Amino acid sequence: MQYYDFENNNVSRVFKGNWQLAGGHGQIDEEQALKDLFVFVEHGINTFDVGDIYTGAEETLGEFLDQYGNKYGKTEASKIRVHTKFVPDLNALEDLTKEDVRTVVERSIKRLGTQALNLVQFHWWDYALGDFVQAATYLDELRKEGLIEAIGLTNFDCDHTQQLLDAGIPIVSNQVQFSLIDYRPFNGMLELAKDQDIDLFCYGTLAGGLLGSSKAKYDPTNRSHIKYDLMIKETGVEHYQEVLSTLSLLAEKYDTSVANIAIQFVLQTDGVSSAIIGPRNTRHIKELDQLDGLVLDDADYSLLEGLAKKSLLKDQDVYSYERDMTTPHAQIMHYNNNNMRPGKA
Numbered sequence: 001m002q003y004y005d006f007e008n009n010n011v012s013r014v015f016k017g018n019w020q021l022a023g024g025h026g027q028i029d030e031e032q033a034l035k036d037l038f039v040f041v042e043h044g045i046n047t048f049d050v051g052d053i054y055t056g057a058e059e060t061l062g063e064f065l066d067q068y069g070n071k072y073g074k075t076e077a078s079k080i081r082v083h084t085k086f087v088p089d090l091n092a093l094e095d096l097t098k099e100d101v102r103t104v105v106e107r108s109i110k111r112l113g114t115q116a117l118n119l120v121q122f123h124w125w126d127y128a129l130g131d132f133v134q135a136a137t138y139l140d141e142l143r144k145e146g147l148i149e150a151i152g153l154t155n156f157d158c159d160h161t162q163q164l165l166d167a168g169i170p171i172v173s174n175q176v177q178f179s180l181i182d183y184r185p186f187n188g189m190l191e192l193a194k195d196q197d198i199d200l201f202c203y204g205t206l207a208g209g210l211l212g213s214s215k216a217k218y219d220p221t222n223r224s225h226i227k228y229d230l231m232i233k234e235t236g237v238e239h240y241q242e243v244l245s246t247l248s249l250l251a252e253k254y255d256t257s258v259a260n261i262a263i264q265f266v267l268q269t270d271g272v273s274s275a276i277i278g279p280r281n282t283r284h285i286k287e288l289d290q291l292d293g294l295v296l297d298d299a300d301y302s303l304l305e306g307l308a309k310k311s312l313l314k315d316q317d318v319y320s321y322e323r324d325m326t327t328p329h330a331q332i333m334h335y336n337n338n339n340m341r342p343g344k345a
Contacts, residue, residue: 001013001014001043001044001045001291001292002292003046004273006081006172006173006199006273007119007149007150007172009079009081009118010046010079011046011047011081011274012044012045012046012047012274013267013273013274013275014044014045014263014267014274014275014276014277014288014291015045015047015048015049015083015201015274015275015276015277016037016040016045016047016048016049016276016277016278016279017048017049017203017276017277017278018048018049018050018054018057018060018061018278019051019054019057019224019278020224020278020279020280030060030063032281033060034060034063034064034067036281036282037060037061037064038064038067038068039282039285040282040285041068041080043285043288043289044289044292046079046080046081047080047081047082047083047274048061048080048081048082048083049083049175049201049203049276050082050083050084050085051084051085051087051121052084052085052086052087052104052107052108052338053085053087053334053337053338055337058084058108058111058112059111061082061111061112062111062112062113062114065077065080065082065112065113065114066113068080081118081119082112082114082117082118083118083119083121083152083201084108084112084117084118084119084120084121085120085121085122085123085154086101086104086105086120086121086122086123086139087123087125087154087337087338088100088101088104088123088124088125088135088338088340089335089336089337089338089339089340089341090125090126090129090335090336091335091336091340091341091344091345092336092338092340092341092344093124093125093126093129093130093132094129094130095130096130096131096134096135096138096340098138098141100340101135101138101139101142102138102142102147104338104340105117105120105139105142105147105148106147108120109147115146116146116147116148116149117147117148117149118149118150119148119149119150119151119152119172119173120139120148120150120151120152121152121153121154121173121175122135122136122139122151122152122153122154122156123153123154123155123156124156124160125323125335126323126325127160127323132160132164133163133164133167133169136151136164136167136169137167137169139151139169140169140170143170150170150172150173151169151170151171151172152171152172152173152174152175152199152201153171153173153174153175154174154175155175155176155177155318155319155322155323156174156318156319157189157317157318157319157320158188158189158192158317158318159317161174161189161192161196161198162192165196171196171198172198172199173198173199173200173201173273174189174193174198174199174200174201175200175201175202175203175276176189176200176201176202176203176318176319177202177203177204177231177318177319178200178202178203178204178205178266178269178272179202179204179205179206179207179211179262179266179308180211180243180247180262180265180304180307180308181207181210181211181228181231181232181235181239181240181243181308181311182204182207182231182235182311182313183308183309183311183313184313184316184317184318184319184320185200185202185269185271185318186308186309187313187314187315187316187317187318188317189271189317189318190269190270190271190272191271193271194270194271199273199274200271200272200273200274201273201274201275201276202266202272202274202275202276203276203278204228204231205262205263205266205275205276205277206259206262206263206277207228207231207232208222208224208225208227208228208278209222209224209225210225210228210229210232210240211243211244211247211258211259211262212257212258212259212262213257213258213259214244214245214247214248214251214258215244216244223332224278226332227329227332230321230328230329230332231321231329234311234313234321235311235313236311239307239310239311242307242310243307243308244258246303246304246307247261247262250296250300250303250304253300254294254296256287256290256294257284257287257290259284259287260287260288260290260291260294261296261304263275263277263291264291264294264295264296265296265301265304265305265308267291268295268296268301269305
């Protein structure tokens with residue numbers, strides 16, 4: 001596994017995403033989920049992405065950190081990084097208070113069983129509602145208190161990221177969707193991140209598994225598949241099939257899996273720091289090991305880049321479709337999972 005320095009910590013270039021541990025993804029075997037987390041660490045992944053609104057996932061990671069510390073000691077446990085999020089409810093944006101922010105942050109600390117949060121990634125549903133700069137300022141004040149080590153973003157576009165930077169918020173990362181069916185970061189975010197020394201953590205690299213094999217099967221009961229199938233409809237089904245066909249040819253050439261080629265494309269894109277993958281179990285762990293040492297040659301990377309840019313997402317900034325409340329992308333979202341304003345629509 002490759003590693004790099006992020007905020008004076010050695011982090012893996014592949015993160016384990018944990019949205020799949022949240023409600024809506026089927027029954028979770030807690031004991032098996034904990035065992036799997038140990039396996040991912042054994043195979044080199046030391047960074048785990050989670051969220052305040054991923055029902056039950058922070059608690060699972062907290063239990064894992066506790067078990068890992070008991071088994072290997074606090075020093076070794078401290079090398080495991082957990083990146084969580086702050087996602088204020090849509091119905092709380094207009095009157096969000098510092099106490100609201102503190103309540104969620106302190107709850108995440110309690111769930112994870114840590115003294116402070118390694119990274120809080122800030123999301124804002126609707127820039128027209130409330131004051132996202134003030135909310136980020138509240139997070140920064142909690143950082144200065146020692147409750148947060150670093151502040152990142154989730155799904156922020158170029159313009160609003162720059163507004164936070166101009167306001168003096170010390171933004172160190174942005175988590176964005178990026179894959180061969182979603183090249184929106186090429187429309188400005190990759191360049192901004194490099195210019196401002198912001199690490200980009202990319203999710204959706206395998207489109208919830210729909211880029212994970214040459215003949216991916218859509219499962220309408222899987223929330224990830226529902227989300228990424230909408231992206232496939234934006235880029236076109238023919239484009240999707242061309243992507244799978246090209247990935248299959250390259251997988252054969254490099255003697256690896258379709259999924260690894262898709263992940264490596266993202267990792268080799270200039271400006272990307274890490275790719276987030278969200279496997280539900282460790283079934284593909286040996287396949288993941290093959291990423292170590294895998295490098296696409298310039299011609300093959302250019303082939304995939306050109307293929308990505310043939311899609312229909314021209315001039316769209318990151319999270320553009322999802323932020324438009326009139327689109328199907330937005331209509332599948334759950335907006336008030338933190339229950340900040342109970343009883344308010």
